[in-house]
Amino acid sequence: xxxxxxxxxxxxxxxxxxxxxxxxxxxxxxxxxxxxxxxxxxxxxxxxxxxxxxxxxxxxxxxxxxxxxxxxxxxxxxxxxxxxxxxxxxxxxxxxxxxxxxxxxxxxxxxxxxxxxxxxxxxxxxxxxxxxxxxxxxxxxxxxxxxxxxxxxxxxxxxxxxxxxxxxxxxxxxxxxxxxxxxxxxxxxxxxxxxxxxxxxxxxxxxxxxxxxxxxxxxxxxxxxxxxxxxxxxxxxxxxxxxxxxxxxxxxxxxxx
Numbered sequence: 001x002x003x004x005x006x007x008x009x010x011x012x013x014x015x016x017x018x019x020x021x022x023x024x025x026x027x028x029x030x031x032x033x034x035x036x037x038x039x040x041x042x043x044x045x046x047x048x049x050x051x052x053x054x055x056x057x058x059x060x061x062x063x064x065x066x067x068x069x070x071x072x073x074x075x076x077x078x079x080x081x082x083x084x085x086x087x088x089x090x091x092x093x094x095x096x097x098x099x100x101x102x103x104x105x106x107x108x109x110x111x112x113x114x115x116x117x118x119x120x121x122x123x124x125x126x127x128x129x130x131x132x133x134x135x136x137x138x139x140x141x142x143x144x145x146x147x148x149x150x151x152x153x154x155x156x157x158x159x160x161x162x163x164x165x166x167x168x169x170x171x172x173x174x175x176x177x178x179x180x181x182x183x184x185x186x187x188x189x190x191x192x193x194x195x196x197x198x199x200x201x202x203x204x205x206x207x208x209x210x211x212x213x214x215x216x217x218x219x220x221x222x223x224x225x226x227x228x229x230x231x232x233x234x235x236x237x238x239x240x241x242x243x244x245x246x247x248x249x250x251x252x253x254x255x256x257x
Contacts, residue, residue: 027057034066043073061091065100072107081107088123098128105137114145 034049050067054060068083084107087100105120121138125131 027053027060027063030056031060031063031066034063034070038066038070038073041073043070046070047074061087061096065091065096068100068103072103075110077107077110081111088120094127098124098131098134101127102131102134102137105134105141109137109141109144112144112148114141114148117141118145 030049030053034046034053037043037046037049047067047070050063050070053063054067057063064083065087068080068087071083072080081104084100084104088097088104091097091100101120101124105117105124108114108117108120118138118141121134121141124134125138128134
């Protein structure tokens with residue numbers, strides 16, 4: 001019984017190994033087919049083959065890396081970035097990690113995330129310092145980051161200037177409105193004064209008329225008054241002459257010879 005059990009157990013092991021070998025061949029075969037489609041620039045079809053291969057063996061680094069390449073060529077840079085970011089941590093060799101981080105940098109740069117792409121290129125160069133492409137892309141990403149920052153500063157400055165212009169415009173509009181209101185008020189006051197002016201003029205005319213009115217006298221009364229004035233003047237003159245004569249006559253009495 002023991003021998004039979006051992007034989008049975010051995011058969012199970014053989015079948016399992018055969019199944020694993022067939023599965024491995026199927027996974028590699030799917031990746032190869034995907035690679036051919038990728039070379040023909042049929043990136044969506046290649047993506048399908050790579051995903052099928054990964055369904056059979058999710059940890060197959062080559063299949064996952066090639067899937068990231070296919071997605072990148074389809075301009076799905078966000079999805080490609082996720083795949084390469086994961087490979088940058090889980091890949092078995094430094095070379096695989098370096099290549100994954102390099103592709104991560106390219107995916108981030110396509111999304112204009114230049115600061116993150118710079119970090120990815122730096123990490124790739126730490127693992128593979130002689131990678132000329134990584135050095136070039138690192139330099140390019142730094143230039144693009146500088147331009148991006150300058151553009152943001154210009155936009156902020158422009159927004160600030162526009163804000164100040166709008167503020168000044170509002171203030172000017174407010175001043176103009178206040179001026180219009182004041183002019184309107186002045187015009188209204190002027191109209192009110194013009195309405196009141198005729199009444200004042202009439203009252204002034206009445207007053208001046210009353211002041212200019214003098215009592216009227218007859219010619220006879222005027223003659224009498226004139227004659228009276230003449231008589232008074234004659235009397236006054238006669239009186240003055242008498243006083244003058246007295247003064248002259250009294251003079252010898254005052255002087256002592």
